[in-house]
Amino acid sequence: MPIIPVILSGGSGTRLWPLSRDSKPKQFLNFGSEHSLIQETALRCQSEIFDPRPIFVCAESHRFLIAEDLLNIGVSADILLEPARRNSCAAITAGCLCAIARNPEAIVLVLAADHQIPDIAAFSKAVSQATKDADTGHLITFGIQPTKPATGYGYILPGGQISNHDCYKVEKFVEKPDQKTAEKYIQDGYLWNSGNFLFKAQSFIDEMMILAPEILKAVQEAHQKAESDLDFLRLEKDAFERSPSISVDYAIMEQTKKAAVFTVDYQWSDVGSWEAVWEVSNKSDAGNVVIGDAEIVDGRNNIVHSVGKLTTLVGIDDVAVITTSDAVLVTSKSQAENVKKLVTNLQDNGRVEANEALKIFRPWGNYERLDMDDQYQVKRIVVTPGGVLSLQKHRLRSEHWVVVSGNPEVTIDDDVRTLEPNQSVYVPLGAVHRLANHGKEPVVLIEVQTGDYLGEDDIIRLEDVYNRNSDS
Amino acid sequence: MPIIPVILSGGSGTRLWPLSRDSKPKQFLNFGSEHSLIQETALRCQSEIFDPRPIFVCAESHRFLIAEDLLNIGVSADILLEPARRNSCAAITAGCLCAIARNPEAIVLVLAADHQIPDIAAFSKAVSQATKDADTGHLITFGIQPTKPATGYGYILPGGQISNHDCYKVEKFVEKPDQKTAEKYIQDGYLWNSGNFLFKAQSFIDEMMILAPEILKAVQEAHQKAESDLDFLRLEKDAFERSPSISVDYAIMEQTKKAAVFTVDYQWSDVGSWEAVWEVSNKSDAGNVVIGDAEIVDGRNNIVHSVGKLTTLVGIDDVAVITTSDAVLVTSKSQAENVKKLVTNLQDNGRVEANEALKIFRPWGNYERLDMDDQYQVKRIVVTPGGVLSLQKHRLRSEHWVVVSGNPEVTIDDDVRTLEPNQSVYVPLGAVHRLANHGKEPVVLIEVQTGDYLGEDDIIRLEDVYNRNSDS
Structure with missing residues (x-):
């Protein structure tokens, strides 16, 4: 039975401001590829193990962006429109209800629309193998073998082996660590928490009934009352807004006894900072990543993204410089986390640049x-x-x-x-x-x-x- | 007898690119003042010791910029237009010939149009005192008491005292040093070479006859054949172009036995790099200089100049970020010398941004x-x-x-x-x-x-x- 991809397009990607903005966030941008991240995600799920018609869950305001991106790669989809932001648990619930409507026995693969996994074959193989454990009712999260002590990801400690595949009980989930803690996690065999999941849609809904009935009730009603509009399914606003806003990790994965982690070692990135973009991009001999019109004199390990004008760097290393038609960002690559804080400041000051591009x-x-x-x-x-x-x-x-x-x-x-x-x-x-x-x-x-x-x-x-x- | 200011507006100011460009170089820009540097220079010479009508020597292509800047501060001037760039010796010669035409006994104060001297009273007092030594035929250069071992300036070693003022023989001129040599210069009592001069115009011309007769002959002919054009005096092209292109330091000051150095300790800057602009500007508590629309999160000792759009810095120190409508520069403040190299690269690549602003x-x-x-x-x-x-x-x-x-x-x-x-x-x-x-x-x-x-x-x-x- 083919797996139904449920692709979540809920992020606003402020860490990649000023390129990514609320009006066109990260998943609709491309990074060293002809395709946007959301197109890459859709194309990653076009092999024979998948239902060719994925389910997307996205914000109302992004519906034409998503429709155009899918049209351009020839992928047909069910697109569920969220009338409000209610975090990942509500979004996944809506996706699961849609999948069950298509097939009560459906297995769903829940993916973020804005992650990068270059090796499609390795990805498909892992998903295919994990299906056996999803069939037995486990809620599987994909744990990535870390390549460095990253501080930008949450971690998972695997416990006892569940099957003869790479599937384990979850010993515990942990939050983003500091540098020292991250190094210890690596030694102790922790995995990166990718936030991608595989389970039978009904297994997830069953756990929702026990652990998050309020969310389930609100989303069920929003789904029942949903209205078709062109290619979109518009979830009913009043019901959906009644859903608590909580992540699937807190609401379900960290609570359920059915959690399992499937370990994989393919390259994966959440493209969650300019440093992460630098890491996944092709570099010059001097370690520079240049996208657009730029000139660097005596600089190493920089990332420059320049739209519409010339950007120049002189005698400077390890920075990210992002030039757009209305805003410029200059940041030390290692300080990327603070970009989110900057955007919050700009929003607080009522700056239109915070959310809208020209x-x-x-x-x-x-x-x-x-x-x-x-x-x-x-x-x-x-x-x-x-x-x-x-x-x-x-x-x-x-x-x-x-x-x-x-x-x-x-x-x-x-x-x-x-x-x-x-x-x-x-x-x-x-x-x-x-x-x-x-x-x-x-x-x-x-x-x-x-x-x-x-x-x-x-x-x-x-x-x-x-x-x-x-x-x- | 009032001193006639001869103000040289010949520089292209590429070290302050992209704000300063050939089409509107540094002297026409303002840095933390309501006046441009050339306006400040003109206003500095409006006290009673000066002839109120200065002489400007400038490039043909900048004539409307200079005329407008002078109009706006109500200063009338003779404006000599150079039909080609022939370095400072030819420009000063032209200025001296113009001054002599006004008064054969004229004393001239030669100033760069793009330097900054905030303390006008101290400046006027020094010029006034130095006049006595100019009267006796010395070619006086102003030597600035260094405040740090700068590597961006030439130095002068003073010799024996000439008068009971702060005027000394010149022991030697030296080129821009490296950091270590600069530190030794400071210990040894060297002074910064400001490139500002005071002398009787005729004393200078007399030395030209001996040391640079070819330049003198060319400029004399260009001046004799000059044509008035609106408010400008256009030096004759063919003759002027025959002048060798050489600096006054090489051609005259380092050769003449009449050189003297008048030491001053007022604040002086050639505003020759973004670091220099940072030094002379008002700073926030965190040491940041912000001109225009900028937002800094967690950054210290930066200079940001942003025209027409928002420029943001996150988690970065000691950089200069200059945003204009068609080009952005990001440079480590200490590396400012390389900006000139960048501009040369851009010129070599035929980039219009190198010389022309939008x-x-x-x-x-x-x-x-x-x-x-x-x-x-x-x-x-x-x-x-x-x-x-x-x-x-x-x-x-x-x-x-x-x-x-x-x-x-x-x-x-x-x-x-x-x-x-x-x-x-x-x-x-x-x-x-x-x-x-x-x-x-x-x-x-x-x-x-x-x-x-x-x-x-x-x-x-x-x-x-x-x-x-x-x-x-």
Whole structure:
């Protein structure tokens, strides 16, 4: 019986800020691969032991990112939308209920969408072997043979062997250690806790009934009342929000007597810091990892990620320098944990850079702010072929559009026409308008907005093919 | 008799890249002051001992920058334009000839435009005292009492006392030392060589006749044939280019028997590295210097200069991080000398960022590229009140202008009109056009260029109030 992958896309990945932001977190980024981490995760589960239709559990606001990523690799999936963040236990419960609806006997493999496991064959083999122990009702976590005394991971101490495979009782789970403790853990045979699990969906639900009935009840109701919306299954908000927010480790794995750890020694990373990205990336002779446009004079063991402008390093070692169009981060690689603290500070100060990138992704394409002032704002708008913006109007701004490529269909009040590159059009304040791309090439246009208020919330949607609220 | 300041604005300041670039070098930037370094230098020479009309020697391409900086502080000057870079000896010679033309007995104070001396009273007092030794024909260099064994400066060993002031014979000049040698210099009573001089202009010219007659002859001819152009005196190109390119230290000061050193102990810096900027700037309790928009978590003794976007530092000490709209520099403060090497590398690779900033200054205002691609380019154009662009046309591009503030007068072929904010206009390929601001507020407009070639050199100037070549 094929294993159903349940892929959790719940993280916000603030440790990889400013590249990763709430508006496009880590799982949607690619690190030295043509595929994003979530695409790699999906592709990792396409061998014959898996049901080819994985189940994703993701935040409402990321649904178009995930749909586009899956479309681009030709993977069909059930996508469960969480109306609120309720941590991993609720998310896994929802995934299990979805799997049971497909097959009451289903075995599920629970994976984080933002981890990296390069050796797919070793991964598939381990999952396949562990299935035998899942069949007997164990809740299996994958324990990774450590390659160094990492302080960024939790650890597991394995106990007595369960079967003639690499499957053991769990002696104990422990939190992220300090350096010295981590070294002792390595000597004592502890394993990294990968946060990836394998079990029969019903075994998990049975344990939920005993150990976390409140979560189970809330998620069951949210799942029963869920509504289909395009390719998505939208969990019911009120019920889901009643679920306590708690991790699966605390709620189940550390409590259940059915916990088991399956030891593996393939390369695994949670890509949880810029140092981790440096570790898994190809390096120059001087140990530098360079992604994008950068120049290094007399520097070693650095990681530079530069989008849209030149980043230069002179006479400096062991740093991470991340340049994006609106924010730059410079950090000692070893200090990466503090990046999360920085992002929290920025959030507390109401800085938009904390969560949102300048380039904003929408189901119809994307836009990026190029310039702004009190009285105007300049954006580059890209509409992908087939993309249609909502029929809308603004109360406080007018817009000028200059087409630089593609052939947009422009509706302004009763006038509908298709423009050529180098044509421009004016959208007066209050005019009902729509932009659509029925061509085969992307439409690129420069929009100049003028007015007394230029916030994204000055938009009245009259008709939207994507059924969006005003803020998504 | 008042002293005539001769202020040399010849440096390109690559050690402060990417803030300082050939298109707007260090002397035109401000560091913790409302005034640029060149403005501070001019204002330093406005006490009663000075002729209120200084002489500036500067590169042709910087003439509008210097004129605007002087206009803004209400200082009138003679501005000599160098048609080529021929190092400090030729520049000082030109300045002396200009001073002699004003008064054959003139005493000149030669200052670099890009040094910092905060204590104006101490400075004026020293200059005033040193005048007595200049009167007797000495070529005086100012030697600064060192405050640390700096490796970025040349040193002077003073010899026997010349007068009852702090004026001494020069025992020897020495080049920038390594750390150990610098420490020995300090013990042995060496002084920093400030590169600032005081002498009778004629005393200097007399020594030129003996020690550097070829330079003198070339510069004399360039000065005789110089042409007035608006507020500038343009040295004649062919003659000036015949001058050997050599520093005043090599050509004169290290050769002449009339050299003297006047010792001073006021605070002086050549602001020659990001470490030097850090040293002269106000610091937080943690020793951080922050200019612009930055956030530091757990970092000490850093300097951050951030223009137009957020720059963040996490868990890192003793670095300089400079963020501009098109380039970022991260360097260990102690390694600042290598920044020059980086800029040379960038120049060798043909990188426009090496010399030009995105924001380009013109006599009529400035412009900045916001976005570009093969087929289009977006610029923000600011025309200052009274600014007039040349009457021009383009062979390969058309332009869309959207006015966001001010009231530009727009000429397109035979049509002349004044636009309001939120109006737009199209400039077809080949149309003769001009933009002018006859209002009292700056004009800001967004220009979208489309075409097969978008280089700055696709411009045919038909009429230009500023008498420019196509490349300035």
